[in-house]
Amino acid sequence: MFARSFGGTTLGVDGLIIDVEVDAAAGLPAFDIVGLPDTAVRESKERVRRAIRNSGVQLRQENVTINLAPASIRKDSPGLDLPIAMGLLAAYGLIPAERLSTSLFMAELSLEGECRGVHGVLPMTIAARDQGLRAVFVAAENANEALLVEGIAVYVLHTLKEAVDFFLGERELSPAVPEEAEAMQQGQEDFADVQGQFQAKRALEIAAAGGHNVLMVGVPGSGKTMLARRMSSILPRLTREEALEVTKIYSIAGLLPPGGGLITERPFRSPHHTTSMVAMIGGGSVPRPGEVTLSHHGVLFLDELPEFSKRTLEVLRQPLEDRAVTIARIHATLTFPSNMILVCAMNPCPCGYYGDEAGGHVCDCTPTEIKRYTRKISGPLLDRIDIHIRVPRVRYEELSATRRAESSAAIRARVETARRRQRERLAPYHLFHNAQMNHAVIRETCPLKPDVQSLLELAFRKFDLSARSYDRIIKVARTIADLAGTDEIAPEHLAEAIKLRSDAELDLG
Template structure:
């Protein structure tokens, strides 16, 4: 007898319908799974067999063939345990319910309990688009599934309760919106705790308002990492579209906090400098998101930038420009979004004290040059703001005066983003950092005085064409923070000073 149930599969950010066909026929006992299954899918045979026996159901001692269609797409993970069980129950005559409008997703333990799986949100979205009306998923995944409108989510705890529901004996209550357990995240560090560093805080405010990439350069203990870790507290609020897209990525990667339906705060990812290129961009036989994609719509912080491998740093170059990372494998190509704010921190030299007001630098000129050359010019060009973070003076650090809080700064950032949202309404542009070349000069129109000022800086600092574009975008953000429709010369001047730490600047001091 042949039966079928429906499930979903994942390939990159996209989900697809999987038909689980089970054939139980006369012959020598055996259990074969076909349709390009990976090792985890093949092991479903043993999990399902034990789960059925331990829950009191009869496992068919016949020739069993299970096909996962479409057969030309790779299936991975333990998500097919539940639909495979349903198909076997139907094929063996133990279940006669009509399940043509239902999708089953979930892993099974050996005693028949449903265990959570990754990727529920994109699969639930696709199930609804494909016309299914019922979604059976592990109870732990229910808060994630109920985000999708137009499909009823049934939280499955174990196999006996599921069969009682399907046979009409004891109904499982559909999951409601109140199943979301708010994720109790730790309070974000606040800028009110930072003494001094007014220029660095101003630069971070500009970066947050316009989504710009930023490089912090300073000696050890100056506060580079401390400032970067406080950046999430002033980032603008996420839109619903950004929330859904960010949650999809974390759902696919399996990094969703327990009991959470949506990622509502902008991600902050800080990989160690030993991370591999694949760890940043993503990888695997069926590639999963890397650190760049996990930081989508948030911050990717690279501390001690020159310590990262050259190959890892070069992986960043194109995705930072495009807002997506494309991974090619033999069986296909996958693209993950990675619209991130890149925040990097580094010392000015190997010993860390080049340019320090009191501590002498022990590095030779060649050593400083070699250290700085670890960061390539093209990558440096993609960082909109280069900021020196000087050591904090004693009078500043010992002062009792309360610094400006993150909430006050965030209010200004949100006001600037509101202007940008109105400006780019109806386009795919989210912030000033993403202004495309075709409308750059229209949006960042310069007066004659501003043009002359920028020309002088361009020739004196030897800036590239990309650096020129980024100065225009930063000046546009500074004008938005000032609630100014026009870009004034003072906005251009401030934007230029944030490019003064270009490589040629450092070389002149060696």
């Protein structure tokens, strides 16, 4: 007898509905799964058979073939256990096959028949709704995730026996309802804790307002890491659409906590400098998101930048330029989003104290060692970082001050106001902040008066800037003007943007 059920897997950051076609017929006993399953899915036949038997159902010895369509895409989700089991029971005539036609099943099965949670439930539930399915059946730990999707009923299963009894009409199951959301926990890190470093905080405010990348160069203990870790606290709050995108990514990566629902805070990722190229950019035989995608709509912080391998750093060029990562494999070419702000920190030399004579330290690095150290960061990568700033040692008077510095909430209010101006101006181009503008959009939305153009020409020739640097200086100047609440870029806005672009040039040699 033939039967069909529906399961799901993920493809990039999207869900994909899998047709589970089951044929059980008389013949030599066999159990084959075809349709490009990986090891976890091939092993499901053992889990499924024992889960069915331990649920009190005995199957006849027949020739069983299970096809997972479309056959051209590799399936790697243990969540196909449940749809395989339901399709198999329907093919044996133990549950009504027609009742499976409007439902999606997503759960791993234990040998006892218990339903376990899987990764990627949110994008698969979205795909089920978009394909016209009316219900999804998930394990208890995935319920909150599935309930984020409106327009589809969510049923919670604890065991395979519950599903069998429900489809036989022997048990009632009510659709799950969203629990009342808890108040969002406020982060502990606040710019009010950072004494001094007014220029660095100003630079990070500009970066947050316009979505610009930042490089901080300073001696050890100057507060670079402390500043970077507070960057997320001044970014605009996630919109519902952005929160769903971030939650989809973390669901696929398996980083949602058990029972977790919508992510409401912007991501902050700080990988160690031993991180591999694949971990940074994403990949694998079945591509999975890397750090640049896990930072989507948030911050990617690279501390001790020159300590990362050159290959790991150079793969950042495309995501910084295109705000997306395309990974090609034999069975699929996938694109992952990477619309993030890159914040980097580094010392000015191997010992860390070049230029810190005022702090009582003497750098013992040779000019050759300093040049070799700073040249670990390639010119093309530096060119994609909009703001280069020096972070000096904090003075005693600033550290001992009793008055708290400006809070993250106050800075965030200015950032959100500037972002609203940008969204209104860039709406015809479907852009959201200044850093997303290309050269054509800059020409249309950022006209420069003659005196501003003359200043930019002087800087272009003095610093021997590239065409990319030319555009990025204008974008930063436009953000400074937005923070000032003006429609035109004034000379002082451009001057500050130029300084922010060239402030650390001497340190970088």
